[in-house]
Amino acid sequence: MASELHVYNSLTRKKEKFEPLHPPFVGMYVCGPTVYGDPHLGHARAAVTFDIVFRYLKHLGYKVRYVSNITDVGHLENDADEGEDKIAKKARLAQLEPMEIANYYTRRYNEAMRRMNVLPPSIQPLASGHIPEQIEMVEKILANGYAYISNGSVYFDLEKYAKQYNYGKLSGKRLEDLIAESRELQGTSEKRHPFDFALWKKADPRHIMRWKTKWSEGFPGWHLECSVMSTKYLGEQFDIHGGGLDLQFPHHESEIAQSVAANGKEPVKYWMHNNLVTINGQKMSKSLGNFITLYELFDGEQPEDGRTLPLNRTFNPQVVRFFILQAHYRSPLDFSQQALEAAEKGYKRLMNAVRLIDKLEPGDKSTVDFSKIIENTFDALNDDFNTPVVIAQLFEAVKLLNLIHDKKAQISASDLEKVKDFFHTVVFDILGLEFQETETSQIVNKLVDLILTLRLEAKKRKDYETADKIREELSKLGIRVKDTRDGFEWEFV
RNA sequence: GGCGGCGUGGCCGAGGGGCUUAGGCACAGGUCUGCAAAACCUGGUACACCGGUUCGAGUCCGGUCGCCGCCUCCA
Known part of the structure; x- marks a missing residue:
């Protein structure tokens, strides 16, 4: 290093x-x-x-x-x-x-x-x-x-x-x-x-x-x-x-x-x-009554003291962690629902790539170079724990990983191993991010899979009316259906 | 009042004299698709204001304006 x-x-x-x-x-x-x-x-x-x-x-x-x-x-x-x-x-x-x-x-x-x-x-x-x-x-x-x-x-x-x-x-x-x-x-x-x-x-x-x-x-x-x-x-x-x-x-x-x-x-x-957390540019504090507890943020608990919360939905604890890491620790961090929603999307994009990395097929040689990204990442960590720059470098890597996935670039087996190791080390061990806790039971997963398999059959029959109805009803339950080339994926929104 | 910090593109947020762009979100175009969503690719806009130093300044110096923190318990 x-x-x-x-x-x-x-x-x-x-x-x-x-x-x-x-x-x-x-x-x-x-x-x-x-x-x-x-x-x-x-x-x-x-x-x-x-x-x-x-x-x-x-x-x-x-x-x-x-x-x-x-x-x-x-x-x-x-x-x-x-x-x-x-x-x-x-x-x-x-x-x-x-x-x-x-x-x-x-x-x-x-x-x-x-x-x-x-x-x-x-x-x-x-x-x-x-x-x-x-x-x-x-x-x-x-x-x-x-x-x-x-x-x-x-x-x-x-x-x-x-x-x-x-x-x-x-x-x-x-x-x-x-x-x-x-x-x-x-x-x-x-x-x-x-x-x-x-x-x-x-x-x-x-x-x-x-x-x-x-x-x-x-x-x-x-x-x-x-x-x-x-x-x-x-x-x-x-x-x-x-x-x-x-x-x-x-x-x-x-x-x-x-x-x-x-x-x-x-x-x-x-x-x-x-540095401190601000809400609308003002220090969060008990006396100002503009603080927000983690249980209010994670689970939607209602304030006991009649405060009005500056948000109308909950956020996963991992998203909150990611949000915090997107600012340098010595800078003030301004809280808003909009900022957290932006962080949430970025977090999902990063995690998608982490999942993707295990599915990538190595090629004969590498047409992309991760070495600069890896070097920059550790330079940033060494520079007073500059996590925003670390995250920026990870997104650079995400871009390359997606290119490989889309067959617009390729990576050798040994380089792929290096990148996997790098990603796991930085994302999981150092930044301490992990996949979102899914609170669903296996039964729910299997039921959704079953319904979507039936929907797939309807699509094959060109019964789009049924297929759309299923998608619409699942959407109402908070399940987002994503059609792929030869199947489907789904997730909780 | 004393001390300290900050003002970056529509929003969040790094950087900190020239070299390669921070990055994310949003937006626009595209790929994919029965339609859609999602995903992915591509793209633009910036450095509060006024002077100064310098071959060259968001980046250094001085001033102006604005914002914030500490000086009381607070992460």
């Missing part, structure tokens, strides 16, 4: 050659979902983005440990001081145990990801399962002098940290700007400095999720779990940390600060951030 993998590092704002700290091993941590609601398109984009990274690194021969957490505790609802844990709030409203809520949405998340053919991470740790480790890290930061106790809560001492280290290097922010901005906000009594963030938060009496410590009965702060779990499973320094662009500040910035304050080391070599 001519080129080598380069990844865009958010920390340096440059593409850098990828060199793991301890080859052939690669440690990768990606911020997972907070499980207090159904997974939406934004979750899908992050998961698919890093699924490609995971798959491609494995393809390159690295031994990858991929850790992606489930946040089931610790995120605050509103203002840090008044807030209530998101999961606890939902639990109180629904009269359910917090664990019940978290488990339910974790399963829903994982199921949706499975349907999009997202590989499960090597480790999927729970924040609630790592409370002792989080307490330990708070103690370490306290012992190192970068935190202080105030009224039962423990806060990170940002002012002190910023004197020695560059807080803001990841997000390009300057602490002075942040201070200037926040001065006007009301001073919060417990904190020395408005931008100090909670490492441990004392729980108010209503708060149901709580753990006993010497500081107070409470719960861990927002950013702590990722620092703790990445360190535990990947070490104090590891290769890749990923997540959505919206997590860059303050979440990831604070993770760096915590790790440096606790361990004295920069935790991450390559920071990667996927």
